[in-house]
Amino acid sequence: MTMAAAVRVAPGTALRDDFAILERLIDGHRLVYLDSGATSQRPRQVLDAERAFVEQHNAAVHRGAHTLAGEATDAYEAARARIAAFVGVDAEEIVFTKNATEGLNLIASAFVNATAGVTGGVDGAERFALQSGDEIVVTELEHHANLVPWQQVCAHTGATLRWYSVTDDGRLDLDSLQLSERTRVVAFTAQSNVLGTRPPAAEIVRRAREVGAVTVLDACQAVPHEPMDLHALDVDVAVFSGHKMLGPTGIGVMYGRRELLAAMPPFLTGGSMIETVRMETSTFAAPPQRFEAGVPMASQAVGLGAACDYLSTIGMSAIAEHERVLTQATLDALADVPGLRLLGPMSTEDRGGSVAFVLEGIHAHDVGQVLDAAGVAVRVGHHCAWPLHRRLGVAASIRASFGVHNDLDDVEALVAGVAQARRYFG
């Protein structure tokens, strides 16, 4: 299978058979899984790839000289190349992490370590050193994973945290903040995990470039749902997670522009990531190994590579269009529900397949409970975006998020469940 492969099957109903979990009944009801934004379900193609690796090639990657060790290393590195191609970058620019959160902590730690002078002897690491008065810019849309680590960087370094604010309709207000020569980092989401908002990434990157800031993209909610070319986007760093893109948990990806990765001091340290070790001190390997301490997650990498194949076979443009149709249908149907407030953009323009809403007088948890009783799995709460919820004046919301296997029947089940919740608590 290649990225150019013809569409094998259209996204939606026809893919349901690939997902064994969708055969489950919840309280006697067909499972309607609308929580792919939290974690996606895995098709059997991904599970088969993981199982085949473990049953035939399993060994510790980058160690040992036996046959299995060589095969495991090849499979792991092939997965790296596959994933790199999927997002339009080179294999050497892909670092495997535990999850996307760890990837963000990895880039954040480069600033903390360099500021403290702990460079690991890496040439050029001083470019990450921050001074009091330097600014780190984020947005009010961010998931906690792309906010809290930057708060910590500021606490360690004396840098100041600033943010683009959000408009009432859930768009980023690019006039709310002017970048300056003091701006060292601009960290932002490719798609809000709550509202689905897709900020104008190219324009943000352009502005950050003008002032020489490092751009960090949280691409968790974008990579599984739309075509992504990180080189074309010209972003410096991007993270995404395996389990949100039909892949396994326990693996995330941090992309770093080649020259930037080369200058980054190490993060987690230990085996695998060294060049030489003496009792007094050590030197460190070139990227990406410098950032992959310890025996890595090999079967997960293989599974993630298979997930890229699976998504590519359907086609990312087809997936994006499919989810746009589902999102439009959901927005249209929910807009008619009395007492229901949709959060975020009301159109599908520059917006992905995550629909958040609240019901007047009924708490999100209670709505979610009624939906669950009807087999409809949604996320309720603040979805790790507490400041965004505060900005929108709600404590908690209900979020439906789409994946490749969803169809209009699922949208119908959601809308029926919402009506049921209104009756139950009315």
Add this chain to the structure above:
Amino acid sequence: MSSLDDLYREVILDHARSPRRVGLREPFQSEVYQVNPTCGDEVTLRVRLDGEGTDALLTDVSYQPQGCSISMASASVMAERVTGRSVAQALAAYDSFHTLVTNRNASPPAAVDDEDDSAAFAGVAKFPARVKCALLGWTALREALVRSTAL
């Protein structure tokens, strides 16, 4: 809807709609704020005590909740259940409520009096995601008692 009705007993919905003893009142010995970090639900709770140590009487429990019907109702039931009781009795009530909502096999404790609606929460144990909701107000109470009586 049978499993839903197990959770949302009529008495719970009633407490959620009209929480008893709600609002923050003066005077008070201690005030605590508790939050459920997964959903952002919160409660601020005050206790007024008469006396010292675990024999002290809880003469008022006042609270301002923001949350789902389970957390609102459980705070309301808690306030009714422990007001006028001793600190020792309130802590025992906490323990018994905690057991009720966390132990799937527990049989509902006998109501201490006609005013006690705690038993309605027995269904919560079957919904692990809602246990924290049911305990939010009770956790605040326990924290307030610990603080004001130096237990």
